[in-house]
Amino acid sequence: MFLAAAAARTKHIRLGSAVTVLSSDDPIRVFQRFSTVDAISNGRAEVMLGRGSFIESFPLFGLDLADYEVLFEEKLELFDKARAQQPIRWEGRTRPAINGLSVYPPLEHHLLPAWIGVGGTPESVLRCAEYGYPIIFAIIGGQPRSFAPLANLYREAMAKYGHPMQQMATHSPGHIAETDEEAREEFFPHWLGLRNRLGAERGWGPGSRGEFDAMCTPEGALYVGSPETVAQKILLLKQNLGVDRFDLKYSSGTLPHKAMMRSIELFGTVVAPRVASLLDAAPTADLNLKE
Amino acid sequence: MFLAAAAARTKHIRLGSAVTVLSSDDPIRVFQRFSTVDAISNGRAEVMLGRGSFIESFPLFGLDLADYEVLFEEKLELFDKARAQQPIRWEGRTRPAINGLSVYPPLEHHLLPAWIGVGGTPESVLRCAEYGYPIIFAIIGGQPRSFAPLANLYREAMAKYGHPMQQMATHSPGHIAETDEEAREEFFPHWLGLRNRLGAERGWGPGSRGEFDAMCTPEGALYVGSPETVAQKILLLKQNLGVDRFDLKYSSGTLPHKAMMRSIELFGTVVAPRVASLLDAAPTADLNLKE
Structure with missing residues (x-):
């Protein structure tokens, strides 16, 4: 809506969405x-389909978490048929037949652009490749670099299934301000609040400034800093994983609207052109893809 | 969307919607x-819930027409609980329990305004009154006057169930132009096209100009004519049924956009104020309600 x-x-x-929980x-x-x-946007819609990391919607719609796999599997199959715009013949066990x-x-x-959003499981990567959809990795913790094996798996599986290569993207949270210091100070309390609210629901234990600062380093999953810091970090992502696209999750709980708007503006007007020029200057960057 | x-x-x-097929x-x-x-509209949404006169959505979602009654009954009960904004406890046979x-x-x-849209069945009127919802009658054929017994049933049932009286409305198709002649000529071919397309699906037999002209008379269900003709017809509706609101269905298949926009403009700028002044001048109109 x-x-x-x-x-x-x-x-x-x-x-686009990030993500639409197709399973429920x-x-x-x-x-x-x-x-x-x-139709309303003259062809600007895209959908990112996922199994859902949050599973609050399952009991609301009477779904059994034991069906987590089969729900997504079957519903992706049906979605794919609807998207093909032919009369649908489908049957399964999670939904009435058509x-x-x-x-x-x-x-x-056009054919509605549809991505599969995955966390870190090889099964999800293989399913995405089976359908020949572009893939987007949600990297919200750990090191982006550690997704390289999954990125390679996607390339190999797409080839094995005989699909032309599709776009590969990552999605991570972040915040941009004039300087690294300013970006971190502005973002930290809101990151911590959201982190602890989710942590309480999911049993993670409390977050800390140390954890935050580690995530803001070049190897971490938070894209927080000055435009140059964030641009260099996106370049690193290109070098490590070979991604075609990076999505910044810019909303973060209680972060004030004004800071968020400034961050979006810097992302569009400074970071994006800077990444483009860095990539132009380093055309061999993806030679390192398989390391 | x-x-x-x-x-x-x-x-x-x-x-608002007209109608949202809650059953499917x-x-x-x-x-x-x-x-x-x-939320997006700052409190301007309203929903009109109905069982659906068109039933194309039933096989698409694997629903059995034999459950036509129980589907709406149960789903209205659950919708009503969701709208009350309390934690929901519900169980039934057409959907998983919560x-x-x-x-x-x-x-x-505010409490989301929700109407029940009904055709011509007393059961639907009674169910609407049971939940204490405002009612809207879809009058797309026959004579609006013939809905008077249902309007009275609604008033009596609301009193019986102990609900304060809610708004009562009707919904009919129509078209407005400068003169009666112009409105009819402009509207007829598009009305006929749509009428015959639906008729072919529903087995009505072909429509005719005679049928159309009869529906455009003061007693018919088409609100087609000059602003004065349509205003007088709405006044008649007030006198015969005691409605608080009239919704004009202004889209009709292939009717050109320009003619439709002109009709909407006349409806808002001429018909609506004229109805208001006619009602001011005839404050005793609803003395005739029970005839």
Whole structure:
């Protein structure tokens, strides 16, 4: 719903989700919602489908966590058929069968761009490659570098399944300000608040400034700092994983609106052009892909 | 989705559906969508819930038409609980149970206005009164006057169930132009096209100009004519049924955009003020309510 509202107020930005929990939704409804956003936005919609790291929606819709795998597997299969815009023939055990029906509204502009959002499991990477979808890794902890084996697995599996290579992306939280110091000071209390709120629900134990600072180093998963720091960190991501795209998760709990808007502005006006020029200057960067 | 886009582009108009087929949807998802539109629009959302006159969505979601009654009955009960914004305890046979969970996003502005849309069955009127919801009658054929017994049934049932009286409305198709002649000529071919397309699916037999003209008379269900003709017809509706609100369905298949925009403009700038002044001049009109 929010994307439809954004579609009506914008002209250029792409409108995507991160992620749409397909497992606890109905694939036909998901397709209908995104094809509607695609129509309203003149072809700017994209959907990122995932199994869901948060599983609060499962009991609300009466789903059994024991079906975590089969729910996503089956629903992805059905979504893929709806997206192909042919009369659908499908049956499975997680949803009623469909016998030759079409889904409206039809896509007008193109095949709806659909990504699979994955955490760190090889099974998810293989399933994404089986369907030939572009992949986006959610890297919200640990080291981005450690996803290199999964990135290689995706490339190899896409080739094995005979699909042309698709885009590969990562998604991480971050915050940009004029200087590293300013970005960290501005971001830390809000990061800590959200971190501890989630931690309490998930049994992680309390976060600390030490943990935060480690995540802000070049090897960590937080893209926090000056435009130059964040640009260099994205370049490193390109060198280590060979990604085609980086998505910054810029909202973070109680972070004030003004700081967030400034961060978005710096990301678009300084970081993005800087990354482009760094990549132009280092065209052999992806020689290191398989290290 | 469309209402969310409209919410982002408008400031004053109310944003409602006509109707949301609750029977083939999930009441929690319906509540979530409309509470989101309500947030985006600063409290301008309303939902009209119905069983669905069109039943194309039933096989798509694996629903059995034999459950037509129980699906709406149970789903209305669950929707009503979600709307009350308390942790939900519910069980039934058409959807998994919910045991004490809350639904997000919460309503910020008010209790989401929710109407029940009914065709012509007394059972639907009684169910609406049982829940104490405002009622809207879809009058798309026959004579609006013939709905008087149902309007009286609603009033009596609301009193019997101990609910304060709620708004009563009707919804009919129509088209407004400068003169009766112009409105009819402009509207007829598009009405006929849509009428015959639906008729072919539903086995009605072909429509005709005679049928159309009869529906455009003061006693018919088409609100087609000059602003004065349509205003007088709405006044008649007030006198015959005692309605508080009239919704004009202004889209009709292939009717050109320009003619539709002109009709909307005349409806808002000429018809609505004229109805208001006619009602001011005839304050005793609803003395005839029970005839």
